[in-house]
Amino acid sequence: xxxxxxxxxxxxxxxxxxxKEPGLKGTIKHFLxxxxxxxxxIKNISFAIKEGEIxxxxxxxxxxxTTILKMLCGLIYPSEGxxxxxxxxxxxxxxxxxxxxxxxxxxxQQLIWDLPPIESFYLxxxxxxxxxxxxxxxxxxxxxxxxxxxELFIPVRKLSLGQRMKSELLAALIHEPNILFLDEPTLGLDxxxxxxxxxxxxxxxxxxxxxxxxxxxxxxxxTSLCKRVICIDNGSISYDGKLDLxxxxxxxxxxxxxxxxxxxDAFQLxxxxxxxxxxxxxxxxxxxxxxxxxxxxxxxLNNFDIEDLYINEPPxxxxxxxxxxxxxHDI
Amino acid sequence: xxxxxxxxxxxxxxxTSIASELEYKTNILIDLITAILSLIGSxxxxxxxxxxxxxxxxxxxxxxxIIQAIYTILNGITNTWFNPNLxxxxxxxxxxxxxxxxxxxIDSQFFISLKKIxxxxxxxxxxxxxxxxxxxxxxxxxxxxxxxxxxxITIICSICILYSLWFxxxxxxxxxxxxxxATEVLRSFLYIGRFPLNSFSFSLRIFFSVFIPIAFITTIxxxxxxxxxxxxxxxxxxxxxxxxxxxxxxxxxxxxxxYSSASS
Numbered sequence: 156x157x158x159x160x161x162x163x164x165x166x167x168x169x170x171x172x173x174x175k176e177p178g179l180k181g182t183i184k185h186f187l188x189x190x191x192x193x194x195x196x197i198k199n200i201s202f203a204i205k206e207g208e209i210x211x212x213x214x215x216x217x218x219x220x221t222t223i224l225k226m227l228c229g230l231i232y233p234s235e236g237x238x239x240x241x242x243x244x245x246x247x248x249x250x251x252x253x254x255x256x257x258x259x260x261x262x263x264q265q266l267i268w269d270l271p272p273i274e275s276f277y278l279x280x281x282x283x284x285x286x287x288x289x290x291x292x293x294x295x296x297x298x299x300x301x302x303x304x305x306e307l308f309i310p311v312r313k314l315s316l317g318q319r320m321k322s323e324l325l326a327a328l329i330h331e332p333n334i335l336f337l338d339e340p341t342l343g344l345d346x347x348x349x350x351x352x353x354x355x356x357x358x359x360x361x362x363x364x365x366x367x368x369x370x371x372x373x374x375x376x377x378t379s380l381c382k383r384v385i386c387i388d389n390g391s392i393s394y395d396g397k398l399d400l401x402x403x404x405x406x407x408x409x410x411x412x413x414x415x416x417x418x419x420d421a422f423q424l425x426x427x428x429x430x431x432x433x434x435x436x437x438x439x440x441x442x443x444x445x446x447x448x449x450x451x452x453x454x455x456l457n458n459f460d461i462e463d464l465y466i467n468e469p470p471x472x473x474x475x476x477x478x479x480x481x482x483x484h485d486i
Numbered sequence: 487x488x489x490x491x492x493x494x495x496x497x498x499x500x501x502t503s504i505a506s507e508l509e510y511k512t513n514i515l516i517d518l519i520t521a522i523l524s525l526i527g528s529x530x531x532x533x534x535x536x537x538x539x540x541x542x543x544x545x546x547x548x549x550x551x552i553i554q555a556i557y558t559i560l561n562g563i564t565n566t567w568f569n570p571n572l573x574x575x576x577x578x579x580x581x582x583x584x585x586x587x588x589x590x591x592i593d594s595q596f597f598i599s600l601k602k603i604x605x606x607x608x609x610x611x612x613x614x615x616x617x618x619x620x621x622x623x624x625x626x627x628x629x630x631x632x633x634x635x636x637x638x639i640t641i642i643c644s645i646c647i648l649y650s651l652w653f654x655x656x657x658x659x660x661x662x663x664x665x666x667x668a669t670e671v672l673r674s675f676l677y678i679g680r681f682p683l684n685s686f687s688f689s690l691r692i693f694f695s696v697f698i699p700i701a702f703i704t705t706i707x708x709x710x711x712x713x714x715x716x717x718x719x720x721x722x723x724x725x726x727x728x729x730x731x732x733x734x735x736x737x738x739x740x741x742x743x744x745y746s747s748a749s750s
Contacts, residue, residue, distance in 0.1 A: 170746060230585050232743060253591040265586040269506040278498045282592050284491050310509070 160334060160366050161204035161227060166236035168197040168222055196222050198390040199236070206333075207364040209356075211371065211381035211398070213475065218387040220370040224336045227368065228258050241334060254283060257332040261342030264323055266311045272322035273307045276329055283330040290329065297325045301355055317348030324355070335359075337369045341376055353379050374475045406474045408442045413455060414463040415439070424459060437462075495592060496600060503570075503603045517606030521565075525558055525613050528680060535681075545682040548624050552708045555617035556641070557680045560703060562610030563645055564676070568652050570602040575656040584745065595738050599653065618711075627711060640707040640720060643727035648676070648703055650730035653738070660741040679704040702726060 172194045175185040184190075196219045204210050212220040225231045226238060229245030229252065238245055243252035266275045273294070280290030298307060301321045306314055314322065320340065328335075337356075341349040353376060360367055360380075371377055377384060377398070384401060386394040394401055408430075415421040415437045425431055429441040429451070443451045448466070455461065507514060532554055536547040545553075575598055578584040587597050622629065652672055679700045686694065694700050702723050709715040 225585070228589060230588060231746060248588065250591040253589055256589070258585060258589055260585070263581070263583055263585070265583070267502055267506060269509045270502060274502050274505065278495075278502055279590075281491070281494045281498045282590050284488070284591075 157205045157207065159203040160206040160241055161202075161368070162237075162239040163203070163227075164201045164237045166197055166200050166223075166226065166238060167195060167234050168219075168226060168231065169193045169195045169234045195234075196390050197226070197233075200387075200390075200392050201236075202385055202392065202395055204366060204368065206366055207360070208383060209360055209367040209369065209381050211369050211377040211384040212387060213370075213377065213384050214387035219390045220387050221338055223387065224258070224338055224368060224370060228256055228336050229253075230258075254330055255332055256334045256336065257327040257330070258336045259324060259327045259338070259340050261320070261337075261339035264311075264319065266319070266322055266326055268312050269310055271308045271310055272314075272326065275311075275322075275326050276307075279326050279329050285330070293329050293331065294325065297328055300358060301325060302351070317344050317351070320344060320348065320352065321355075324352070328359070331363070333363075333365050335365055335367045337367060337371075339371055340369070341371060341373050349373060349375065356380060377475070402474055403445055406468075408444050409448060410440055410442055410467040411448075411451070411455075412438065412440050412465040412467065413459075413461060416460045416462050420459045420461075424455065427454075492592075492596065499601050500603060503601070504605055506602075507605050514606055517604070518609050521562075521606060521610045521613065525610070525617070528554055528558070532680070542682065542685045544684050548621065549708075549712055550682060551617065552621045552625070552711050553682055553704050554680055555614050555621055556644075556704045556707050556711075557614075557676075558617060559611055559614030559641070560644060560648060560679070561676070562607045562612075562614055564607070564648065564652075564673075565610060566603050566605070566607030567600065568649060569607075570604045571599050572649075572652045572656045574598065574602065575653075576659045579659045579745070588742070588745075594742070595653075595735065599649070621711070625712065627713075633710065633713075636710045636715065636720060637707060640710050640715075640723055643723045644703040644707055646727040646731050647723075650727075650734040653734045654730075657734070657738050657741045660745050675700050676703075682708075 170193070171191045173185070173189045173191045175181050175190075200223070212223060214220050222231065226233050227240055227245060229240075229248045232246045241252065241255050243249055243255075245252065266272055267278070276294050277287075277290060280287075280293075285293070294307075298304060301324060303318065303321050303325070306318045306322065311319060311322065324340075335356075340356075341352055344352065356367060356369075357380060359365060367380070369376065369380060381398055383396065384394070384398045385392055386401075410432060413421075413424065415424065418437050421434065421437045421439050424439055424441075425434055429443070432440040432442055434440070441451075452464075455464075529551070532550055533547065535542060536550065540546060542550065575584075578587065578598065584594075584598075587594050590597065621627075627633075655672060675694075678694060682705060684691075706715065706719055706723050709719070
């Protein structure tokens with residue numbers, strides 16, 4: 156049985172946030188006496204992640220995804236509840252724990268700006284106590300996987316965003332961590348760079364059986380990498396389970412476009428009791444519930460002369476977008 | 487603590503910082519010129535003060551030059567190590583890049599205090615030593631082992647006090663987020679260290695000895711040079727340095743518990 160590598164129980168986190176009224180009066184008041192209120196950003200959440208799993212954290216901006224990731228890697232102290240990552244309490248930041256994890260943030264960088272990435276890699280290698288030969292071997296292996304070569308010797312400030320992100324990944328993975336925390340790793344990248352990064356992460360996960368926790372607003376990242384998703388809504392978990400089940404739940408109907416050989420058939424189909432979305436001459440689009448797709452198709456193919464037929468899945472972005480506006484009880 | 491690893495990492499820090507600085511040759515040249523002009527300006531200012539009075543606070547010009555030399559060495563150390571690193575703490579906290587530091591299996595205070603160096607500060611240190619050797623000559627100072635040991639102890643204590651003060655202020659950024667001004671105030675206080683402590687009024691002397699021990703930083707090593715030092719003063723400086731280093735370390739570890747990281 157695969158063991159849980161991350162175990163979170165009844166986790167909550169509150170921050171003291173200062174707020175300010177608009178205008179000059181508000182500014183003076185804010186300067187003289189700062190008013191703060193305690194804001195509970197994570198509310199009593201529990202979940203467990205198994206070794207080798209890739210889990211996507213979904214939620215609107217400010218839902219609490221990044222706060223959860225930062226608590227998992229030990230950057231933020233939890234207010235209540237317990238977290239165990241790889242058997243360690245993350246916030247103690249023990250050396251062996253830190254050697255096991257990595258955090259990659261799409262919007263922040265750790266590479267030395269004025270120097271080629273290779274210098275940052277060797278610096279990180281010395282921090283992780285790797286000797287020169289081992290560091291060289293790992294840089295070679297990872298740069299092959301990431302398909303970067305000449306870029307390693309060009310100052311970071313002259314690299315494109317995609318090349319820089321690949322280098323950031325290499326710098327963050329040089330110590331071969333078991334657990335990867337990725338916060339919007341594809342932010343700002345073009346489509347090809349996003350695809351390359353996803354392919355790399357998939358390959359890395361397969362080869363090393365590492366556990367990956369990922370947040371992203373690019374749905375393609377989630378759908379192509381994560382079998383399991385945890386939806387965060389206003390600090391609480393609104394769904395934790397398989398992605399395909401979530402999609403089925405949120406999108407219980409599919410659209411079928413049927414092209415009949417005659418207008419007569421199309422007319423008869425329209426009056427058969429299906430939920431018709433639209434109809435033009437011999438083309439008709441109907442909406443069918445997922446569970447009755449097979450029986451509906453049987454009826455159509457057995458009784459009518461069909462020229463062509465398409466089953467359209469609703470766009471995944473649209474479905475997942477619903478999560479961002481739905482409340483707990485909706486999912 | 488694995489000393490070999492820390493030495494290896496520090497060698498890498500030196501290598502990467504020097505390489506980064508060498509990317510901008512003109513900037514290094516300007517820094518070097520600034521260091522020379524700043525020293526000339528300071529000596530000129532000091533000579534103006536001594537023009538009419540032979541002594542200030544019991545110190546004559548040749549003796550006061552020792553304080554200037556020690557100040558120049560300390561300022562060089564400040565510009566080489568403290569300025570590039572400790573001002574960066576504010577940036578790390580504001581922008582949330584402290585996250586990367588905290589997740590490395592290395593002491594975070596070591597990392598953020600020593601990661602960068604500004605090589606042009608070395609020139610100031612060299613100029614300071616040159617001035618010091620000149621002062622040894624004009625003040626007819628005999629150099630012996632006990633003198634050198636005492637000087638080394640007092641100068642190391644001065645560096646520790648200066649570092650701790652600066653680090654302490656930078657750490658408060660975790661709560662106050664922006665404390666550029668506070669470190670600037672500290673730098674301004676450091677300028678005061680160019681003058682003998684006795685040249686200030688009694689109340690200021692107390693202030694600069696007890697509350698912000700700038701006076702310790704330059705005056706006591708200079709007194710060692712002139713053979714005017716009293717052992718209780720040296721002992722006091724050692725105690726103050728130990729207390730400052732210890733407190734700033736504890737304060738950093740305490741502050742980290744309140745670090746909330748920047749939002750994404």
